[in-house]
Amino acid sequence: xxxxxxxxxxxxxxxxxxxxxxxxxxxxxxxxxxxxxxxxxxxxxxxxxxxxxxxxxxxxxxxxxxxxxxxxxxxxxxxxxxxxxxxxxxxxxxxxxxxxxxxxxxxxxxxxxxxxxxxxxxxxxxxxxxxxxxxxxxxxxxxxxxxxxxxxxxxxxxxxxxxxxxxxxxxxxxxxxxxxxxxxxxxxxxxxxxxxxxxxxxxxxxxxxxxxxxxxxxxxxxxxxxxxxxxxxxxxxxxxxxxxxxxxxxxxxxxxxxxxxxxxxxxxxxxxxxxxxxxxxxxxxxxxxxxxxxxxx
Numbered sequence: 001x002x003x004x005x006x007x008x009x010x011x012x013x014x015x016x017x018x019x020x021x022x023x024x025x026x027x028x029x030x031x032x033x034x035x036x037x038x039x040x041x042x043x044x045x046x047x048x049x050x051x052x053x054x055x056x057x058x059x060x061x062x063x064x065x066x067x068x069x070x071x072x073x074x075x076x077x078x079x080x081x082x083x084x085x086x087x088x089x090x091x092x093x094x095x096x097x098x099x100x101x102x103x104x105x106x107x108x109x110x111x112x113x114x115x116x117x118x119x120x121x122x123x124x125x126x127x128x129x130x131x132x133x134x135x136x137x138x139x140x141x142x143x144x145x146x147x148x149x150x151x152x153x154x155x156x157x158x159x160x161x162x163x164x165x166x167x168x169x170x171x172x173x174x175x176x177x178x179x180x181x182x183x184x185x186x187x188x189x190x191x192x193x194x195x196x197x198x199x200x201x202x203x204x205x206x207x208x209x210x211x212x213x214x215x216x217x218x219x220x221x222x223x224x225x226x227x228x229x230x231x232x233x234x235x236x237x238x239x240x241x242x243x244x245x246x247x248x249x250x251x252x253x254x255x256x257x258x259x260x261x262x263x264x265x266x267x268x269x270x271x272x273x274x275x276x277x278x279x280x281x282x283x284x285x286x287x288x289x290x291x292x293x294x295x296x297x
Contacts, residue, residue: 043276046269046272047275047277048276050074054266060075061273062076062077067238067253069266076273078240078241082241086162086230094163094167095216098215101174106204107178107204114175129228132229133230133231133232135164137233140152148244150244150245151244154234154245157233158233158234165226170216174212177214178208181204186204210293214293217285224278224282225251227255231255236256250274253274254274257271
């Protein structure tokens with residue numbers, strides 16, 4: 001009798017599983033939060049050494065355009081401007097192409113094409129960045145050299161490579177955004193006599209605006225943080241960007257310089273400060289995505 005009472009009055013198996021699941025989930029969230037907090041504290045501590053220990057002013061570091069570690073001159077403005085420039089150019093070029101592919105797959109072409117195109121897009125998303133860098137080095141740079149002149153290395157080649165990298169990602173997210181639009185809205189538009197193009201431009205695209213903006217910001221965030229592919233085609237010269245000349249982004253300077261500096265020196269501290277700025281810009285992109293998603297919800 002006591003065993004039956006214990007069985008009937010005690011917690012059920014499902015309730016025990018739910019409690020264990022909550023505990024595991026809470027522990028996982030706590031570990032992730034601690035890991036992110038440790039990374040933030042580490043980067044803030046290392047990135048602030050240039051200003052606290054080495055005496056470089058934050059305004060000079062942000063706004064000065066001369067980067068000469070050998071002369072103890074650390075101005076990151078040229079790299080910040082170049083990073084933002086190639087990111088914006090790549091994003092703005094990729095968006096129309098991604099929209100065209102998204103509209104064609106979801107609204108115009110027969111459903112069988114989605115089964116063919118979707119795996120191709122996913123394959124392009126998964127290609128390592130070094131492959132895009134090699135394509136840029138062997139194909140894009142010579143073409144830019146022929147069209148524009150100079151060495152071919154620079155912001156044009158970097159923007160093209162980043163465009164090739166982020167377009168599959170943006171396209172995949174835009175397709176998902178279009179598919180999330182309720183079919184009843186399309187039927188209502190057709191019932192009112194609208195053409196398919198009018199339905200696409202006045203119903204589908206406005207309804208998916210939040211997803212489109214999120215895809216664009218996500219793609220630009222990936223482009224801003226890309227290192228290897230950009231390093232291979234931009235020339236890695238920490239000067240103000242020009243059409244024909246080489247340039248450098250924050251990530252390209254980090255990848256080329258971190259292994260060539262001594263820990264604790266001002267040159268090494270300056271690289272950590274660049275990493276802190278890169279983290280800050282990545283957080284800005286994430287906040288923009290959160291703001292767009294929350295506004296559309």
